[in-house]
Amino acid sequence: MSALPLLETRNLTRQFGGLRAIGDLSLSVNRGEILGIIGPNGAGKTTLFNLLTGIYPPSSGGIFFDDRSIAGLRPSEIARLGMARTFQNIRLFRQLSVLENVRIAYDSGLDCSPLEALLRSPRALSRERESIAASMELLEMFQLGSHAEDRAGDLSYGAQRRLEIVRALALKPSLLLLDEPAAGMNPSEAMQLTEFLRWVHGKFSLTIVLIEHHMQMVMALSDRIEVIEFGLRIAGGKPEDVKANPRVIEAYLGTEGELP
Amino acid sequence: MIGMTSWKKSRYLPAVLLVAGLIVTAILPSTGLVNDYLQFVIVSVAINAILCVSLNLVNGWMGEFSVGHAGFMALGAYASAILTVKLFPSAPAALIFPAAVLIGGTVAGLAGIPVGILSFKTRGDYLAIITLAFLMIVKSGLENIPYTGGPRGMLGIPRLTTVAWAYFWCVVAFWAIRNLVYSKYGRGIAAIREDEIAAEAMGVNTRTAKLVAFVTSSFFAGIAGALFAHQLQFINPSSFDILKSTEILVMVYLGGVASLGGSLLGAGFVTILTQCLQPLGTWRMVVLPALLVLLMLFRPGGIMGYRDWNWLKPRIPFRSKPDVKDNGKEEIVP
Numbered sequence: 001m002s003a004l005p006l007l008e009t010r011n012l013t014r015q016f017g018g019l020r021a022i023g024d025l026s027l028s029v030n031r032g033e034i035l036g037i038i039g040p041n042g043a044g045k046t047t048l049f050n051l052l053t054g055i056y057p058p059s060s061g062g063i064f065f066d067d068r069s070i071a072g073l074r075p076s077e078i079a080r081l082g083m084a085r086t087f088q089n090i091r092l093f094r095q096l097s098v099l100e101n102v103r104i105a106y107d108s109g110l111d112c113s114p115l116e117a118l119l120r121s122p123r124a125l126s127r128e129r130e131s132i133a134a135s136m137e138l139l140e141m142f143q144l145g146s147h148a149e150d151r152a153g154d155l156s157y158g159a160q161r162r163l164e165i166v167r168a169l170a171l172k173p174s175l176l177l178l179d180e181p182a183a184g185m186n187p188s189e190a191m192q193l194t195e196f197l198r199w200v201h202g203k204f205s206l207t208i209v210l211i212e213h214h215m216q217m218v219m220a221l222s223d224r225i226e227v228i229e230f231g232l233r234i235a236g237g238k239p240e241d242v243k244a245n246p247r248v249i250e251a252y253l254g255t256e257g258e259l260p
Numbered sequence: 261m262i263g264m265t266s267w268k269k270s271r272y273l274p275a276v277l278l279v280a281g282l283i284v285t286a287i288l289p290s291t292g293l294v295n296d297y298l299q300f301v302i303v304s305v306a307i308n309a310i311l312c313v314s315l316n317l318v319n320g321w322m323g324e325f326s327v328g329h330a331g332f333m334a335l336g337a338y339a340s341a342i343l344t345v346k347l348f349p350s351a352p353a354a355l356i357f358p359a360a361v362l363i364g365g366t367v368a369g370l371a372g373i374p375v376g377i378l379s380f381k382t383r384g385d386y387l388a389i390i391t392l393a394f395l396m397i398v399k400s401g402l403e404n405i406p407y408t409g410g411p412r413g414m415l416g417i418p419r420l421t422t423v424a425w426a427y428f429w430c431v432v433a434f435w436a437i438r439n440l441v442y443s444k445y446g447r448g449i450a451a452i453r454e455d456e457i458a459a460e461a462m463g464v465n466t467r468t469a470k471l472v473a474f475v476t477s478s479f480f481a482g483i484a485g486a487l488f489a490h491q492l493q494f495i496n497p498s499s500f501d502i503l504k505s506t507e508i509l510v511m512v513y514l515g516g517v518a519s520l521g522g523s524l525l526g527a528g529f530v531t532i533l534t535q536c537l538q539p540l541g542t543w544r545m546v547v548l549p550a551l552l553v554l555l556m557l558f559r560p561g562g563i564m565g566y567r568d569w570n571w572l573k574p575r576i577p578f579r580s581k582p583d584v585k586d587n588g589k590e591e592i593v594p
Contacts, residue, residue, distance in 0.1 A: 053461055074467075075460035085461055093454035095566060096447075104451045107444040108463025114472045117443035118436045120574070124443060128576050131444070171463055 004067055006031045006175055006207050007052070007083075012061035014044075014051055014231075021047040022231040024061070029175070034201060034208045036222030036239070038215075040251055044231035045211045046088055049177050053085050054078045065175070080108055084173035086164045088180045088211075094153030098144055098163060101152045102135040105170035135170060142166050157184065161193075165200065175207045176200075182214045190214045194221055219243065227251065278431050285424040299423055303491050305531045306426035307484050310433040312511040313523035314480035317437060319509070320517035321446065322473045323453030324383060327505045328375065328391030329481050331398035334500035335371050336364035336482025337489035338402060341414050344490065346407075357420040361429065361486040368482025369475050371398075376474030380467050383456070395505060402497040413496025414489075421491040429487060433480045434572075438520055442574050445472050450518070510552055516564030520572045525563055 005028035014022040021044045029035050037045050050056045052063060054075040063071045070078050084105070093101050110131060116124040139145045142162060147155060152163060161181060168176055181197070182190040194217050201208055212218045218225065218239070225242045227235040229251045235242055242248055288294055294302070315329045340360035348356050371394075378390050403411045440446045448469040451459035460466050489495045507530070515526020530548065537544035555562065 055457060055461070074465070075457075076463050076465045079461055079463035087458065087461075091455050091458040093451050093458065095454055096450055100447055100450070104447045104459070104464060105462040107447060108465075110444060112444055114440075114445055114468070114476075117445050117472075118440050118476065120439040120443070124439075125576070127444065128442070132576060167462060 004031075005029055006066060007209075008064040009052070010062040010064070012048075012051060012063060013059045014047060014056060015059045020231055022051060022058075025228070025231070025233055027226055027233065029207060029209055032205070032207055033223040034197075034210060034221050036218040036225040037209060037211045037228060038213070038218055038225060038242075039228035039234075042230075043228045045228060046179055047231070048228070049085060049179055049209075049211065052078075052177065053083060076108065079105075079171055079173075082172065082174040083177065084168035084171040084175070085177035086161075086168055086179055086181060088183060090160050090164055092152040092160055092164060092167070094151065096152060097149050098139065098152050098155065099132070099135055099148040101163060101167050102138055102170045103131045105167045106131050106135050106138075109172065138166055138170055158189065161185075162196075169200070169204060173206065175209070178208060178210045178212075180211055180213060182212055182217055185214075187214075187216065190217050193217065197221060278428075281427055281431065282424055285427040286422075289423060300491070301531065301535055302423055303421055303426040303487070305528050306423075306430040307421075307487050307491065308508070308511060308531050309430050309524055309527035310480055310484040310487070311508045312515060312527040313434055313437050313520060314477045314484070315508050316512050316517065316519070316523050317440070317449070317473050317477045319512055320519065320522075321441060321453065322449045322470070324379065325385075325388040326375075326391040326477075327388055327502065327509065328395040328398075329477075329508050330500040330502070330504035331391075331395040332368040332371060332478035332481035333485035333488065333504065334398050334402060334495075334497070335478075336361075336368040336485030337495050337500070338364075338408055338414070338485075339367040339482070340364035340486035341417050341489045341495060342408065344420065345414060345417055353418065353420050357425070357490065360490075361425075361483055364486030364489075365479045365483040368485065369479030372474040372476075372478030373471065375478070376471040379470045379474060392502070395500075395502060399497045399501060402500075409496070411497060413494065413499070415494055417489050417493045417495065419490060419493050421487045426487055426491075429483055433483065434520060434524070437476065437480070438572060438574065440472070440476060441520070445469055449473050453518075510548060513562050514552060514555055516562035516567070518566050519562070519564040519568050521567075521569045522562055522564030 007029040009025055009027050012022055012025045013020065025048065037048070039045055047056070051058050054070065054073050054077070058071050062069055065078070065081060065083060070081065093104065110127045112124050112127045136145060136148060139148055144159065144163060144166060147159070152160065155163060165181070178197070182193050185193060197208070198221065200206065210218065210221060222239055225236065225239050226233060227242060227248050234251060235245045235248050289299055311329065311333065315326065318324050318326045340363060343360040343363060344356055375391060375394055379387050382390060402408060408414055445468070448459065448464040448466070449472070451462070451464050452466050452469055456466055511526035511530045512523065514530060515524070516522020533548065534544060537547055540547070559565070
């Protein structure tokens with residue numbers, strides 16, 4: 001692993017009115033690792049992703065991706081730098097075809113001016129061909145090729161989850177942020193997904209940050225785990241250590257005597 | 261390989277159709293087969309089709325609700341009429357008319373920039389109100405400019421919009437908007453409609469996409485306005501009020517949102533039906549809205565919503581399945 005972390009937040013803070021959703025959070029993600037982020041509901045995990053991907057600007061603090069500051073950049077700029085994500089509640093372009101969903105992400109890396117697109121210049125045409133070929137290849141790799149022309153909203157739940165990951169991969173990211181990819185899955189589906197993500201991680205040489213509630217899955221996949229509660233980092237380390245950490249158990253189960 | 265040849269054929273097909281259509285439309289009036297009235301209807305269908313497909317870019321593909329289309333049309337109409345009536349009244353029509361139409365489109369397209377910028381932060385109802393405000397500014401502005409006749413408008417505009425010119429611009433508008441829709445930007449525009457946050461997260465520069473949509477849309481509205489002015493030979497600010505916008509909206513939602521074929525159908529259907537219903541007098545204004553209500557009940561996307569005829573789609577060589585890739589042992593979780 002290279003010495004420089006791929007992603008780093010320094011004293012990252014985000015206020016929503018009087019609510020401090022993320023407070024003074026300093027994290028780093030090393031190249032090539034899978035980092036699990038866990039914490040009770042409302043801990044600020046998704047807010048963290050929204051800050052990292054530029055959907056919200058931070059109230060204070062810095063975010064560094066590949067050693068450059070990305071705080072204040074637009075989400076599309078951050079995405080094109082190589083940070084892709086999926087959403088907790090699937091956010092596909094439902095009315096559009098499976099192929100179009102993937103192409104939209106792939107296209108963002110293609111240079112072609114609006115005028116060229118309007119006049120369908122030779123360059124625009126070759127970009128079109130490239131985007132179809134590359135997106136189809138990706139879909140076929142994930143066994144979605146036969147659904148290329150189907151509406152994304154018509155796919156089964158599992159296939160939609162998979163398509164969201166494929167769409168993120170079409171950005172050719174170096175960092176993939178997964179927001180509860182196993183939500184709504186039963187334990188055996190979650191274990192299948194674990195294998196799938198492990199394969200994706202190796203195949204695309206990715207760094208992955210994973211938010212997940214399925215403990216089995218997080219423990220199996222993560223090289224490291226960070227625990228957040230009320231927007232603050234309360235623990236972090238190897239999965240075994242985190243599992244045994246009394247502070248973490250307390251956050252999840254409460255302290256003794258708290259229950260009636 | 262088969263894909264390759266059919267693609268090459270289809271690449272030249274539009275050009276062939278365009279030239280053939282131009283010859284037909286240029287000769288048609290002189291044959292005496294179509295009278296003046298029929299020519300008027302054909303030109304109206306073409307102009308309305310341009311208006312319809314250009315509004316569809318914003319209201320259909322991008323999923324916003326602009327009611328300001330008549331404002332862009334007005335700018336094109338006035339800008340072109342200033343050229344042909346005020347500035348170069350004695351210039352040969354063959355020279356001045358194409359230039360006037362292009363400049364009309366350009367003026368309207370430039371006016372699309374501020375509206376596009378305002379759409380960065382506002383959407384839905386709020387953007388609809390902004391486009392309404394834009395329309396009111398344009399109309400009131402024109403009423404207060406003595407140079408173009410104020411509320412009385414401009415008279416004596418030469419009748420330069422021939423069937424051939426209307427056909428030509430109609431084909432250009434559909435061709436360009438088709439190219440855009442089936443491009444990186446068009447897919448980005450549709451992604452904004454589906455989910456703006458996901459679009460940004462997937463690298464779509466939504467600001468560029470919105471600007472491209474508004475500028476292209478208003479450019480062609482201006483082109484249509486210029487053709488309209490030189491068809492009717494008379495324009496005044498109230499030709500471009502909210503009713504005009506509504507008329508175009510009806511065509512879009514009747515024909516089908518986010519559809520090239522739908523735009524053509526909507527414009528043709530509404531224009532011809534309005535003509536056929538002339539004997540009903542003002543009651544004809546009841547028939548069309550009633551039709552719209554029925555359509556919204558049973559087919560909310562319009563006749564061709566979100567679909568298109570294959571002949572209107574660009575054909576691109578589609579590399580089918582690569583022959584047996586060495587996937588080998590890489591088992592993928594189903």
